[in-house]
Amino acid sequence: MKRTAFLIIGATAAFAAMATAGTTTPDDVTFDDYGAVSASLTGVAGDAANGRKLFANRKLGNCLACHQNNDYLEQSFHGEVGPSLDGAGDRWNEAELRGLVSNAKNTFEGTIMPAFYRTSGFYRNMEKFDGKSILSAQDVEDIVAYLLTLTE
Amino acid sequence: MIGSNLLRVASIASIATFAFGTTAANAQSLVINDEETMIIQAPAAAHLENMDEVFSGWNFRTVETQALQMDDFDNPGMIFVDQAIDQWDTVDGAAGESCGSCHEGGTAEFAGLRTVLPRWDEDAGGIQSMADYINECRTERMQAEAWTWSSSKMTAMTALIGLESRGMPVDVVIDGPAADAWELGKEIYYTRVGQLDMSCANCHEDNYDTMIRADHLSQGQINGFPSYRLKNAKLNSTHARFKGCMKNIRAKPFGEGSDEFRALELYVASRGNGLSVEGTSVRN
Numbered sequence: 250m251k252r253t254a255f256l257i258i259g260a261t262a263a264f265a266a267m268a269t270a271g272t273t274t275p276d277d278v279t280f281d282d283y284g285a286v287s288a289s290l291t292g293v294a295g296d297a298a299n300g301r302k303l304f305a306n307r308k309l310g311n312c313l314a315c316h317q318n319n320d321y322l323e324q325s326f327h328g329e330v331g332p333s334l335d336g337a338g339d340r341w342n343e344a345e346l347r348g349l350v351s352n353a354k355n356t357f358e359g360t361i362m363p364a365f366y367r368t369s370g371f372y373r374n375m376e377k378f379d380g381k382s383i384l385s386a387q388d389v390e391d392i393v394a395y396l397l398t399l400t401e
Numbered sequence: 402m403i404g405s406n407l408l409r410v411a412s413i414a415s416i417a418t419f420a421f422g423t424t425a426a427n428a429q430s431l432v433i434n435d436e437e438t439m440i441i442q443a444p445a446a447a448h449l450e451n452m453d454e455v456f457s458g459w460n461f462r463t464v465e466t467q468a469l470q471m472d473d474f475d476n477p478g479m480i481f482v483d484q485a486i487d488q489w490d491t492v493d494g495a496a497g498e499s500c501g502s503c504h505e506g507g508t509a510e511f512a513g514l515r516t517v518l519p520r521w522d523e524d525a526g527g528i529q530s531m532a533d534y535i536n537e538c539r540t541e542r543m544q545a546e547a548w549t550w551s552s553s554k555m556t557a558m559t560a561l562i563g564l565e566s567r568g569m570p571v572d573v574v575i576d577g578p579a580a581d582a583w584e585l586g587k588e589i590y591y592t593r594v595g596q597l598d599m600s601c602a603n604c605h606e607d608n609y610d611t612m613i614r615a616d617h618l619s620q621g622q623i624n625g626f627p628s629y630r631l632k633n634a635k636l637n638s639t640h641a642r643f644k645g646c647m648k649n650i651r652a653k654p655f656g657e658g659s660d661e662f663r664a665l666e667l668y669v670a671s672r673g674n675g676l677s678v679e680g681t682s683v684r685n
Contacts, residue, residue: 314614326615330608361603363596373594373653383596 272386275351275368284356285344290366290386295394303392309384310392315362320399331362336401346393350384365389431459431679434473437568443675448575451606457676458619458684461610466631470683478560478629478681481553481636485561488554494545503542508565515566515678519667521579528582528663531559532638550657556627556636560681563627567680571624573670582660586668589661595652601669604646616685621646622673623666625682632685639666 271292280286303310305324313321315330341349349356352364365384384392431439441457449455459467469475489508490501504510515531522529525537535558536547548555575583590601604613605621612618627636640657643665647654655661 311614326612328613329611330613330618361599361607363598371594371596371598372592373647374596375648375651375653378596378651381596 275366275382278351280348280355284348286347286351287344289390291390293387295390297394297398300391300395303388304395334399336399338397338399339401343393343397346396350389350392433471439568439677439679440570446671446674449672455673455676456620457624458622461617461619462684466683466685476681476683478636478683481557482560482564482681485557488558494543496544498543508562511562512565513569515563516569516572519663520574528667530663530666531562551638551641556638560627560636563678564680566678568677570675570677571670571673573667573674575671582664583667586664589665590668595650597650599650622676623669624673624676625679628682628684630684
């Protein structure tokens with residue numbers, strides 16, 4: 250038991266170190282005038298299958314809370330606060346989607362959609378979230394890869 | 402970008418159709434015990450710049466939840482009102498008094514009080530809510546311990562006193578000495594907070610009548626408080642509700658009974674001026 254636990258922790262730490270190496274921190278992300286982010290946040294290709302999971306995870310993406318998505322019919326109660334994401338992969342390119350997920354306020358001024366890759370500029374943030382972004386850089390890449398599969 | 406704005410318009414149109422469908426399926430008017438008609442829809446107060454009409458949260462609940470509030474025998478919140486009736490005559494504190502020993506006219510003395518609270522109070526030199534008045538009597542007149550805002554005794558007593566105003570329109574005063582607190586409340590209402598970076602208005606003004614996951618967003622009115630929630634099976638104070646909404650957006654909430662929440666309570670109450678006090682509402 251103990252030995253396995255140790256191995257797993259070791260592996261996670263190594264993976265985390267690897268992932269951090271080429272990662273752009275939230276404050277260093279460069280948005281163009283339309284809110285798009287052309288460079289990958291990690292240099293590691295996004296995993297669409299994992300992105301799909303994050304999409305509905307209430308503690309992470311929670312995108313389904315606000316967006317209808319026909320690729321998620323196994324779950325009921327799709328939100329209506331934002332537009333349906335059916336065909337989002339046709340409407341937006343990868344850089345635009347990366348910008349939208351990282352901080353949609355650069356694309357839609359004053360939007361209710363949270364910035365998922367941002368750590369500064371919050372007011373009365375709960376202490377346990379101080380200095381943390383809602384999603385990790387790789388999570389963002391994974392969700393972007395997933396959104397690109399939403400074509401009609 | 403222009404393309405996506407068009408889409409946004411299209412999606413608003415489809416939301417409107419859907420939402421209308423939902424509302425149409427639900428009961429149209431709130432009549433309690435077949436005799437007391439509540440005002441659940443009213444023209445917005447003049448100070449509300451972005452809305453024409455205000456709606457009680459009852460409108461946005463499912464038919465099943467709505468029905469629970471239409472008969473006091475079905476309303477689970479009334480169990481707590483019964484407990485408050487017992488509490489009313491219970492002697493507590495060093496002065497050996499009960500509420501009833503001084504307020505000889507019973508709770509009927511308080512008819513209309515709930516409609517004007519919270520309000521500026523000259524003696525207290527600040528905004529006072531129902532809970533403040535109850536605690537003032539407990540600590541200064543009964544020499545008993547104060548009740549915390551969300552304790553079951555406090556929410557039950559506020560429910561009992563509130564019931565005396567059931568059906569009467571909310572009518573809080575926002576000018577004169579109350580103006581500063583009202584402005585503070587308004588500022589809090591429109592300030593984005595927490596890691597999700599949202600304000601009360603983002604959900605309850607810009608997006609009411611849409612679904613956020615399984616929740617049908619209301620205008621976040623407080624005319625129905627204290628409110629029995631099916632979720633936690635108890636009466637909830639306004640301040641506890643504010644706290645819950647702030648925590649959901651990962652914001653550090655203000656304290657229950659803090660000046661900030663009193664100010665916010667005054668401001669939110671004023672957004673519902675014209676809606677009936679619903680006594681003890683039932684929500685999910």
